[in-house]
Amino acid sequence: MKIVLAPMEGVVDHLMRDMLTRVGGFDLCITEFVRVVEQLLPAKTFYRLCPELLNGAVTSSGVPVRVQLLGQHPQWLAENAVRAVELGSPGIDLNFGCPAKTVNKSKGGAVLLKEPETLYQIIKAVRDAVPKDQPVSAKIRLGFDDTSLVLENVDAITQAGADLLTVHARTKADGYRPPAYWEWIAKIKEVTDIPIIANGEIWNADDAKLCQQRSGCENLMIGRGALAMPNLAQTIKNNHAPMSWQQTKELLVSYSGYEIYSDKGRYYPNRIKQWFNYLKRQYPEAETMFVELKKFKNADDIVRILAA
Numbered sequence: 001m002k003i004v005l006a007p008m009e010g011v012v013d014h015l016m017r018d019m020l021t022r023v024g025g026f027d028l029c030i031t032e033f034v035r036v037v038e039q040l041l042p043a044k045t046f047y048r049l050c051p052e053l054l055n056g057a058v059t060s061s062g063v064p065v066r067v068q069l070l071g072q073h074p075q076w077l078a079e080n081a082v083r084a085v086e087l088g089s090p091g092i093d094l095n096f097g098c099p100a101k102t103v104n105k106s107k108g109g110a111v112l113l114k115e116p117e118t119l120y121q122i123i124k125a126v127r128d129a130v131p132k133d134q135p136v137s138a139k140i141r142l143g144f145d146d147t148s149l150v151l152e153n154v155d156a157i158t159q160a161g162a163d164l165l166t167v168h169a170r171t172k173a174d175g176y177r178p179p180a181y182w183e184w185i186a187k188i189k190e191v192t193d194i195p196i197i198a199n200g201e202i203w204n205a206d207d208a209k210l211c212q213q214r215s216g217c218e219n220l221m222i223g224r225g226a227l228a229m230p231n232l233a234q235t236i237k238n239n240h241a242p243m244s245w246q247q248t249k250e251l252l253v254s255y256s257g258y259e260i261y262s263d264k265g266r267y268y269p270n271r272i273k274q275w276f277n278y279l280k281r282q283y284p285e286a287e288t289m290f291v292e293l294k295k296f297k298n299a300d301d302i303v304r305i306l307a308a
C-alpha cells in the first residue's frame with residue numbers, strides 16, 4: 001500500500017511536509033499548486049513552493065516531493081512541467097480539482113472537469129513534453145456540478161497517457177462536505193488501467209479500510225486527516241496506535257524549532273492556530289487549549305502553553 005500526503009495550498013508547505021513525513025508512513029508528497037498562466041515561471045517560483053528541489057526533491061526523511069501545476073493552457077503547462085522536472089521534481093502532478101472561485105474564474109482546477117477535451121489536451125501536451133521516465137499524474141474530483149462527465153473525463157485522461165490518477169471522491173459542488181463517494185472510484189477503475197489513488201474523508205484507520213473496500217483501491221491520499229492525527233499514515237499502514245495528545249503537543253513544540261526568516265515571526269503562531277482547527281477533530285483537549293492560545297501572537301507564549 002502506498003500513502004500520498006495530499007497537496008493543501010496554504011497549509012501543507014515544506015515545513016509541514018518535513019514534520020509529517022518524519023512521523024512517517026508516507027511514500028510521496030505533492031506540493032501546493034503552482035499557478036501557471038501564460039508564462040514560463042522562473043526557477044525561484046518553484047523553489048519557493050518546493051524548496052525540497054534544492055535537496056534532491058525529497059523531504060529530510062527521504063520522501064519524494066512532486067510539483068503540482070494548475071492552469072488551463074496546454075503549452076504553458078507543458079513548458080513549466082519541463083522546467084519543474086529539470087529542477088528535479090520526480091514527475092508532475094496536474095490539478096483538476098481545486099474548487100476556489102478565483103482559480104476557476106481563470107479556468108484552472110475543477111472547472112476543467114466540464115471540458116474532457118481540454119483535460120486531454122493538457123495531459124497530452126505535458127506527457128509529450130516531459131521525459132518518458134518521469135510520471136505525469138492527474139488529480140480530479142468526480143465532476144464540477146455533478147458526476148455526469150466523470151467517466152468521459154477519465155477516458156480523456158487515459159487516452160492522453162497519464163501515469164497515475166488521484167480521485168477526490170466528491171464533485172466541486174460537494175465542496176468538502178461528507179461523505180466522500182468512494183464507490184465511484186470502483187466504477188472509474190472499470191474504465192481505465194491507470195493506477196488510481198483514492199482520496200477524501202479518511203480520518204482514521206477504519207475509514208481507510210472502508211475506503212479501500214468500497215473503491216477497490218489499495219493506494220490512498222490523505223490530507224486533513226493527517227493534520228488532525230499526525231501519525232494517521234502509520235496507523236493505516238503499520239497498525240500504530242493513534243498519537244496521544246501528549247505526543248502531539250510535543251510535535252507541535254518541536255515545530256517551533258523551524259526558523260522562518262523574513263516573516264516577522266508570524267509563521268509559527270499562525271500555522272499552529274490553523275493546525276489546531278484540524279486537531280480539534282481528533283483531540284478534545286485541543287479545543288480547550290485553542291481558546292487559551294488563540295489570543296497570543298508570538299511563538300514563545302504559544303510554546304509555553306503547549307509545554308505546560
Ligand SMILES: Cc1cc2nc3c(=O)[nH]c(=O)nc-3n(C[C@H](O)[C@H](O)[C@H](O)COP(=O)(O)O)c2cc1C
Pocket residue numbers: 006007008009010011031032033068095096097098139168199200201202221222223224225
Ligand atoms: C486547505 C486546503 C487546500 C488544498 N489545496 C490543494 C491543492 O493545492 N491542490 C490540490 O490538488 N488539492 C488541494 N486540496 C484538496 C486536498 O488535496 C484533498 O483532495 C482534499 O482535502 C480531500 O482529502 P482529505 O479528506 O484527506 O482532506 C486542498 C484542500 C484543503 C482543505
